[in-house]
Amino acid sequence: MSEFDYCPWLYWERATDDDRAQQAAWQEKLRGHGLREAGERTFLSPLAAIFDFHLSIGSDSYIAGHAYVTGQVRLGDHTTLNPYTVVRGNVTIGDGVRIGAHASLLGFNHSADPALPIHRQPVVSKGIVVGDDVWIGSNAIILDGVTVGAHSIIGAGAVVTKDVQPWSVMGGNPARLLRDRRKPRPSSGSTDGLGGGAPSGLGGSAPSGLGGSAPSGLGGSVSGGLTGGASGGDLDGRLEGFARQARDQAPSLLQRYWSGDGWFRNLPGLAATVRPTCDAVEVADLLLGTAPPQIPAHELIERLAGLQDRTTGLSPELGETGATVHSGSAYHLLAVGYALDVLGAALPHPIAAIQQIDAGQLQKILGDLPWHSHAWSAGAWVDMYATGLYWNRRLFAVDGPLETLLGWLLTRQDKWSGLWGGPTPQEGRRQPVNGYYRLTRGTFAQFGVPVPRPEAVIDSVLAHTRDPRWFADGRGTACDVLDVIHPLWLCGKQTGYRRGEVQSWARERLADALTRWHTEAGFAFSPMPTTGREHEPSLMGTEMWLAIIWLLADVLGESGALGYRPRGVHRPEPALDPTSLANI
Structure with missing residues (x-):
């Protein structure tokens, strides 16, 4: 037992080389029992009960000590299960999700046929899906069949039995909509009674966007007022x-x-090569609806079709011979084939190198x-x-x-x-x-x-x-x-x-x-x-x-x-x- 089992967000800041070696060995052991994918900087506490599972976990994510995880579970990047959380059944959790201690996501259920005793009822599963950028408070319960929309907050102790729309703040038993998270709070300083701390953990706060910004004007200019946003x-x-x-x-x-x-x-x-010639054909077709004006179409067709080797059916680079299905010029099957197609022509010979496999x-x-x-x-x-x-x-x-x-x-x-x-x-x-x-x-x-x-x-x-x-x-x-x-x-x-x-x-x-x-x-x-x-x-x-x-x-x-x-x-x-x- 260590501080990392209960405070795993500290792991990558404080872990020694020995700690990291032990974690790597533990993850390798889990790979033999159902760990399908583990991203970079993940931490899986050896004290977590991970049994009978197919687990995929993204980068900068963790599962803390005494969490109970079974079934087909997928966790995205920057997603964290705090101590004593329960995730069972078919559960898919997105990126940037925080799940507080003692919360339960139960992606399965039992039938309730009155003709059978409870202990003989079959297990059924619709699964649970949690979107990106979601906070699930301590002691909250998400039941089978529920989808929790992105950017939502599930209050501490809430019992969620129905789908949650994106940006919802939910609380109560059964959970009800308290407000839209994009709208102002009902009163100054209100916390909606959510509770259940979810530390930022590995990699900082959960992102709500879809990637870094891309500044404009880095590759030349375009006239006509096209530099503004396309929205x-x-x-x-x-x-x-x-x-x-x-x-x-x-x-x-x-x-x-x-x-x-x-x-x-x-x-x-x-030097001139095959692919840019094919690219010129496609650019001319897109913008002009014709063959490139620099060369008559029939002459260009003759040049491209003449590249094809009769024996293999492949088209080598200019000045080269002996193309194979594992050489770089194998891409010419796409480039030359489609350039001829756009020009209204076709490869003259079968692709024997493909046919022989x-x-x-x-x-x-x-x-x-x-x-x-x-x-x-x-x-x-x-x-x-x-x-x-x-x-x-x-x-x-x-x-x-x-x-x-x-x-x-x-x-x-x-x-x-x-x-x-x-x-x-x-x-x-x-x-x-x-x-x-x-x-x-x-x-x-x-x-x-x-x-x-x-x-x-x-x-x-x-x-x-x-x-x-x-x-x-x-x-x-x-x-x-x-x-x-x-x-x-x-x-x-x-x-x-x-x-x-x-x-x-x-x-x-x-x-x-x-x-x-x-x-x-x-x-x-x-x-x-x-x-x-x-x-x-x-x-x-x-x-x-x-x-x-x-x-x-x-x-x-x-x-x-x-x-x-x-x-x-x-x-x-x-x-x-x-x-x-x-x-x-």
Whole structure:
């Protein structure tokens, strides 16, 4: 027994190296009994009774001594269970939640059929969901089937039997609404009788927002009054103004990246390569509705189609040979395939390198991918492979083991996070979230198959948006923002879960993105210096941000104001009619 069992918020301030080693060993032991995920700086008291469980706990969270935890329990980031709390059954708790001592969340119940004795009644469970930024006071009780909305306060001793709307202050038995937390208190100094201290614990006070602020004006300027926030009734006009300016400048922009020898380059001064040429096709299609004006469409089609190796079906980089499904140029299956599609043409040869991978080989390759350390690159491989299956089926009527691929993914998805792979100490959730985008783009989205566990995905992705390493203080590369908004957009097509928070994040990011257009140069991949020249406007950055802006606007119901809709790699519709999968 130690002070940390009862005051775990002191752990990361006072723990010795020996204390930390003991905690690491304890968590490792729990992993063998049901601890599915533990974020950074978590503390699980050895005095807590954690039995018969499947537990996922986020970063900067703790479970104090003598807490009683059983069942399928998920705790978000900055979420704390104080001494003697009880959490049982199917319980999902969001980020920034404080639960006072002796509180009980009972995510199960017993039937009450009069034909059976009480001790023989079966157990039933609807589950409990607690939103972000919630304070549950000491001795409060939350019963099965209840959803507690975000930003709410449950007073000490309250017994909650029905759903609680966001921003509610509840008290009593049964609990009733005392006031809306956003409105002034009834009288000066009133505490609503809530009681039940909940210390700030690890990581300070519970955040109520969705990530750090993103200051504007960091990546060049855009004229026409587009530097204001993208909120309110003028959003439609701002989007129209942005798209009009982008269309007007598109010919000059494309000329900036034209190499003069039939190809495009990503940045002035660099050698021409395959991907920026494909990006130029997509940018021209979005903004001009034509092929790039620098080269006749038929000549560009001939160049892109001529890249494909007849033996493998892959398209190597300019001046290179011998592309494989594990080389960097494997991305050209997406880039070249969709550029030709946008131009009204198609790859001339089947993708033999994909066709040669049978179901057994596929399962071995999938199992060997670095899901736990580099889920992003693992997801990228799945995206490439699935796109090869797509081209083979659509263009050449050649079937592949799509059922095997989808079955493998469905059985390996983490049911708590909704992702594939887990957080890493170096990057937090970045690897599995960015990998999720690549993986689902090529599989579920491209083939029109519903994504599994969309609510869990939304929870995980929104938690990722609060990681300041990737999103605070103007951060947010094209990959990081795309790989958040596409999963939120895709899952939002199946559920309205946390839609207000998703839209809040989209609105903030859209306002920021609209300020970053460089006159006659487009968008930089990164809004601030990272490595190399990623903070300079580029073709890749421009193509990606145009798609990102469409997705952000579409989440807000305003994409029609842009006057363009992606038709290539980032197309919102399934590339293949789902009904055509019946014979696969």
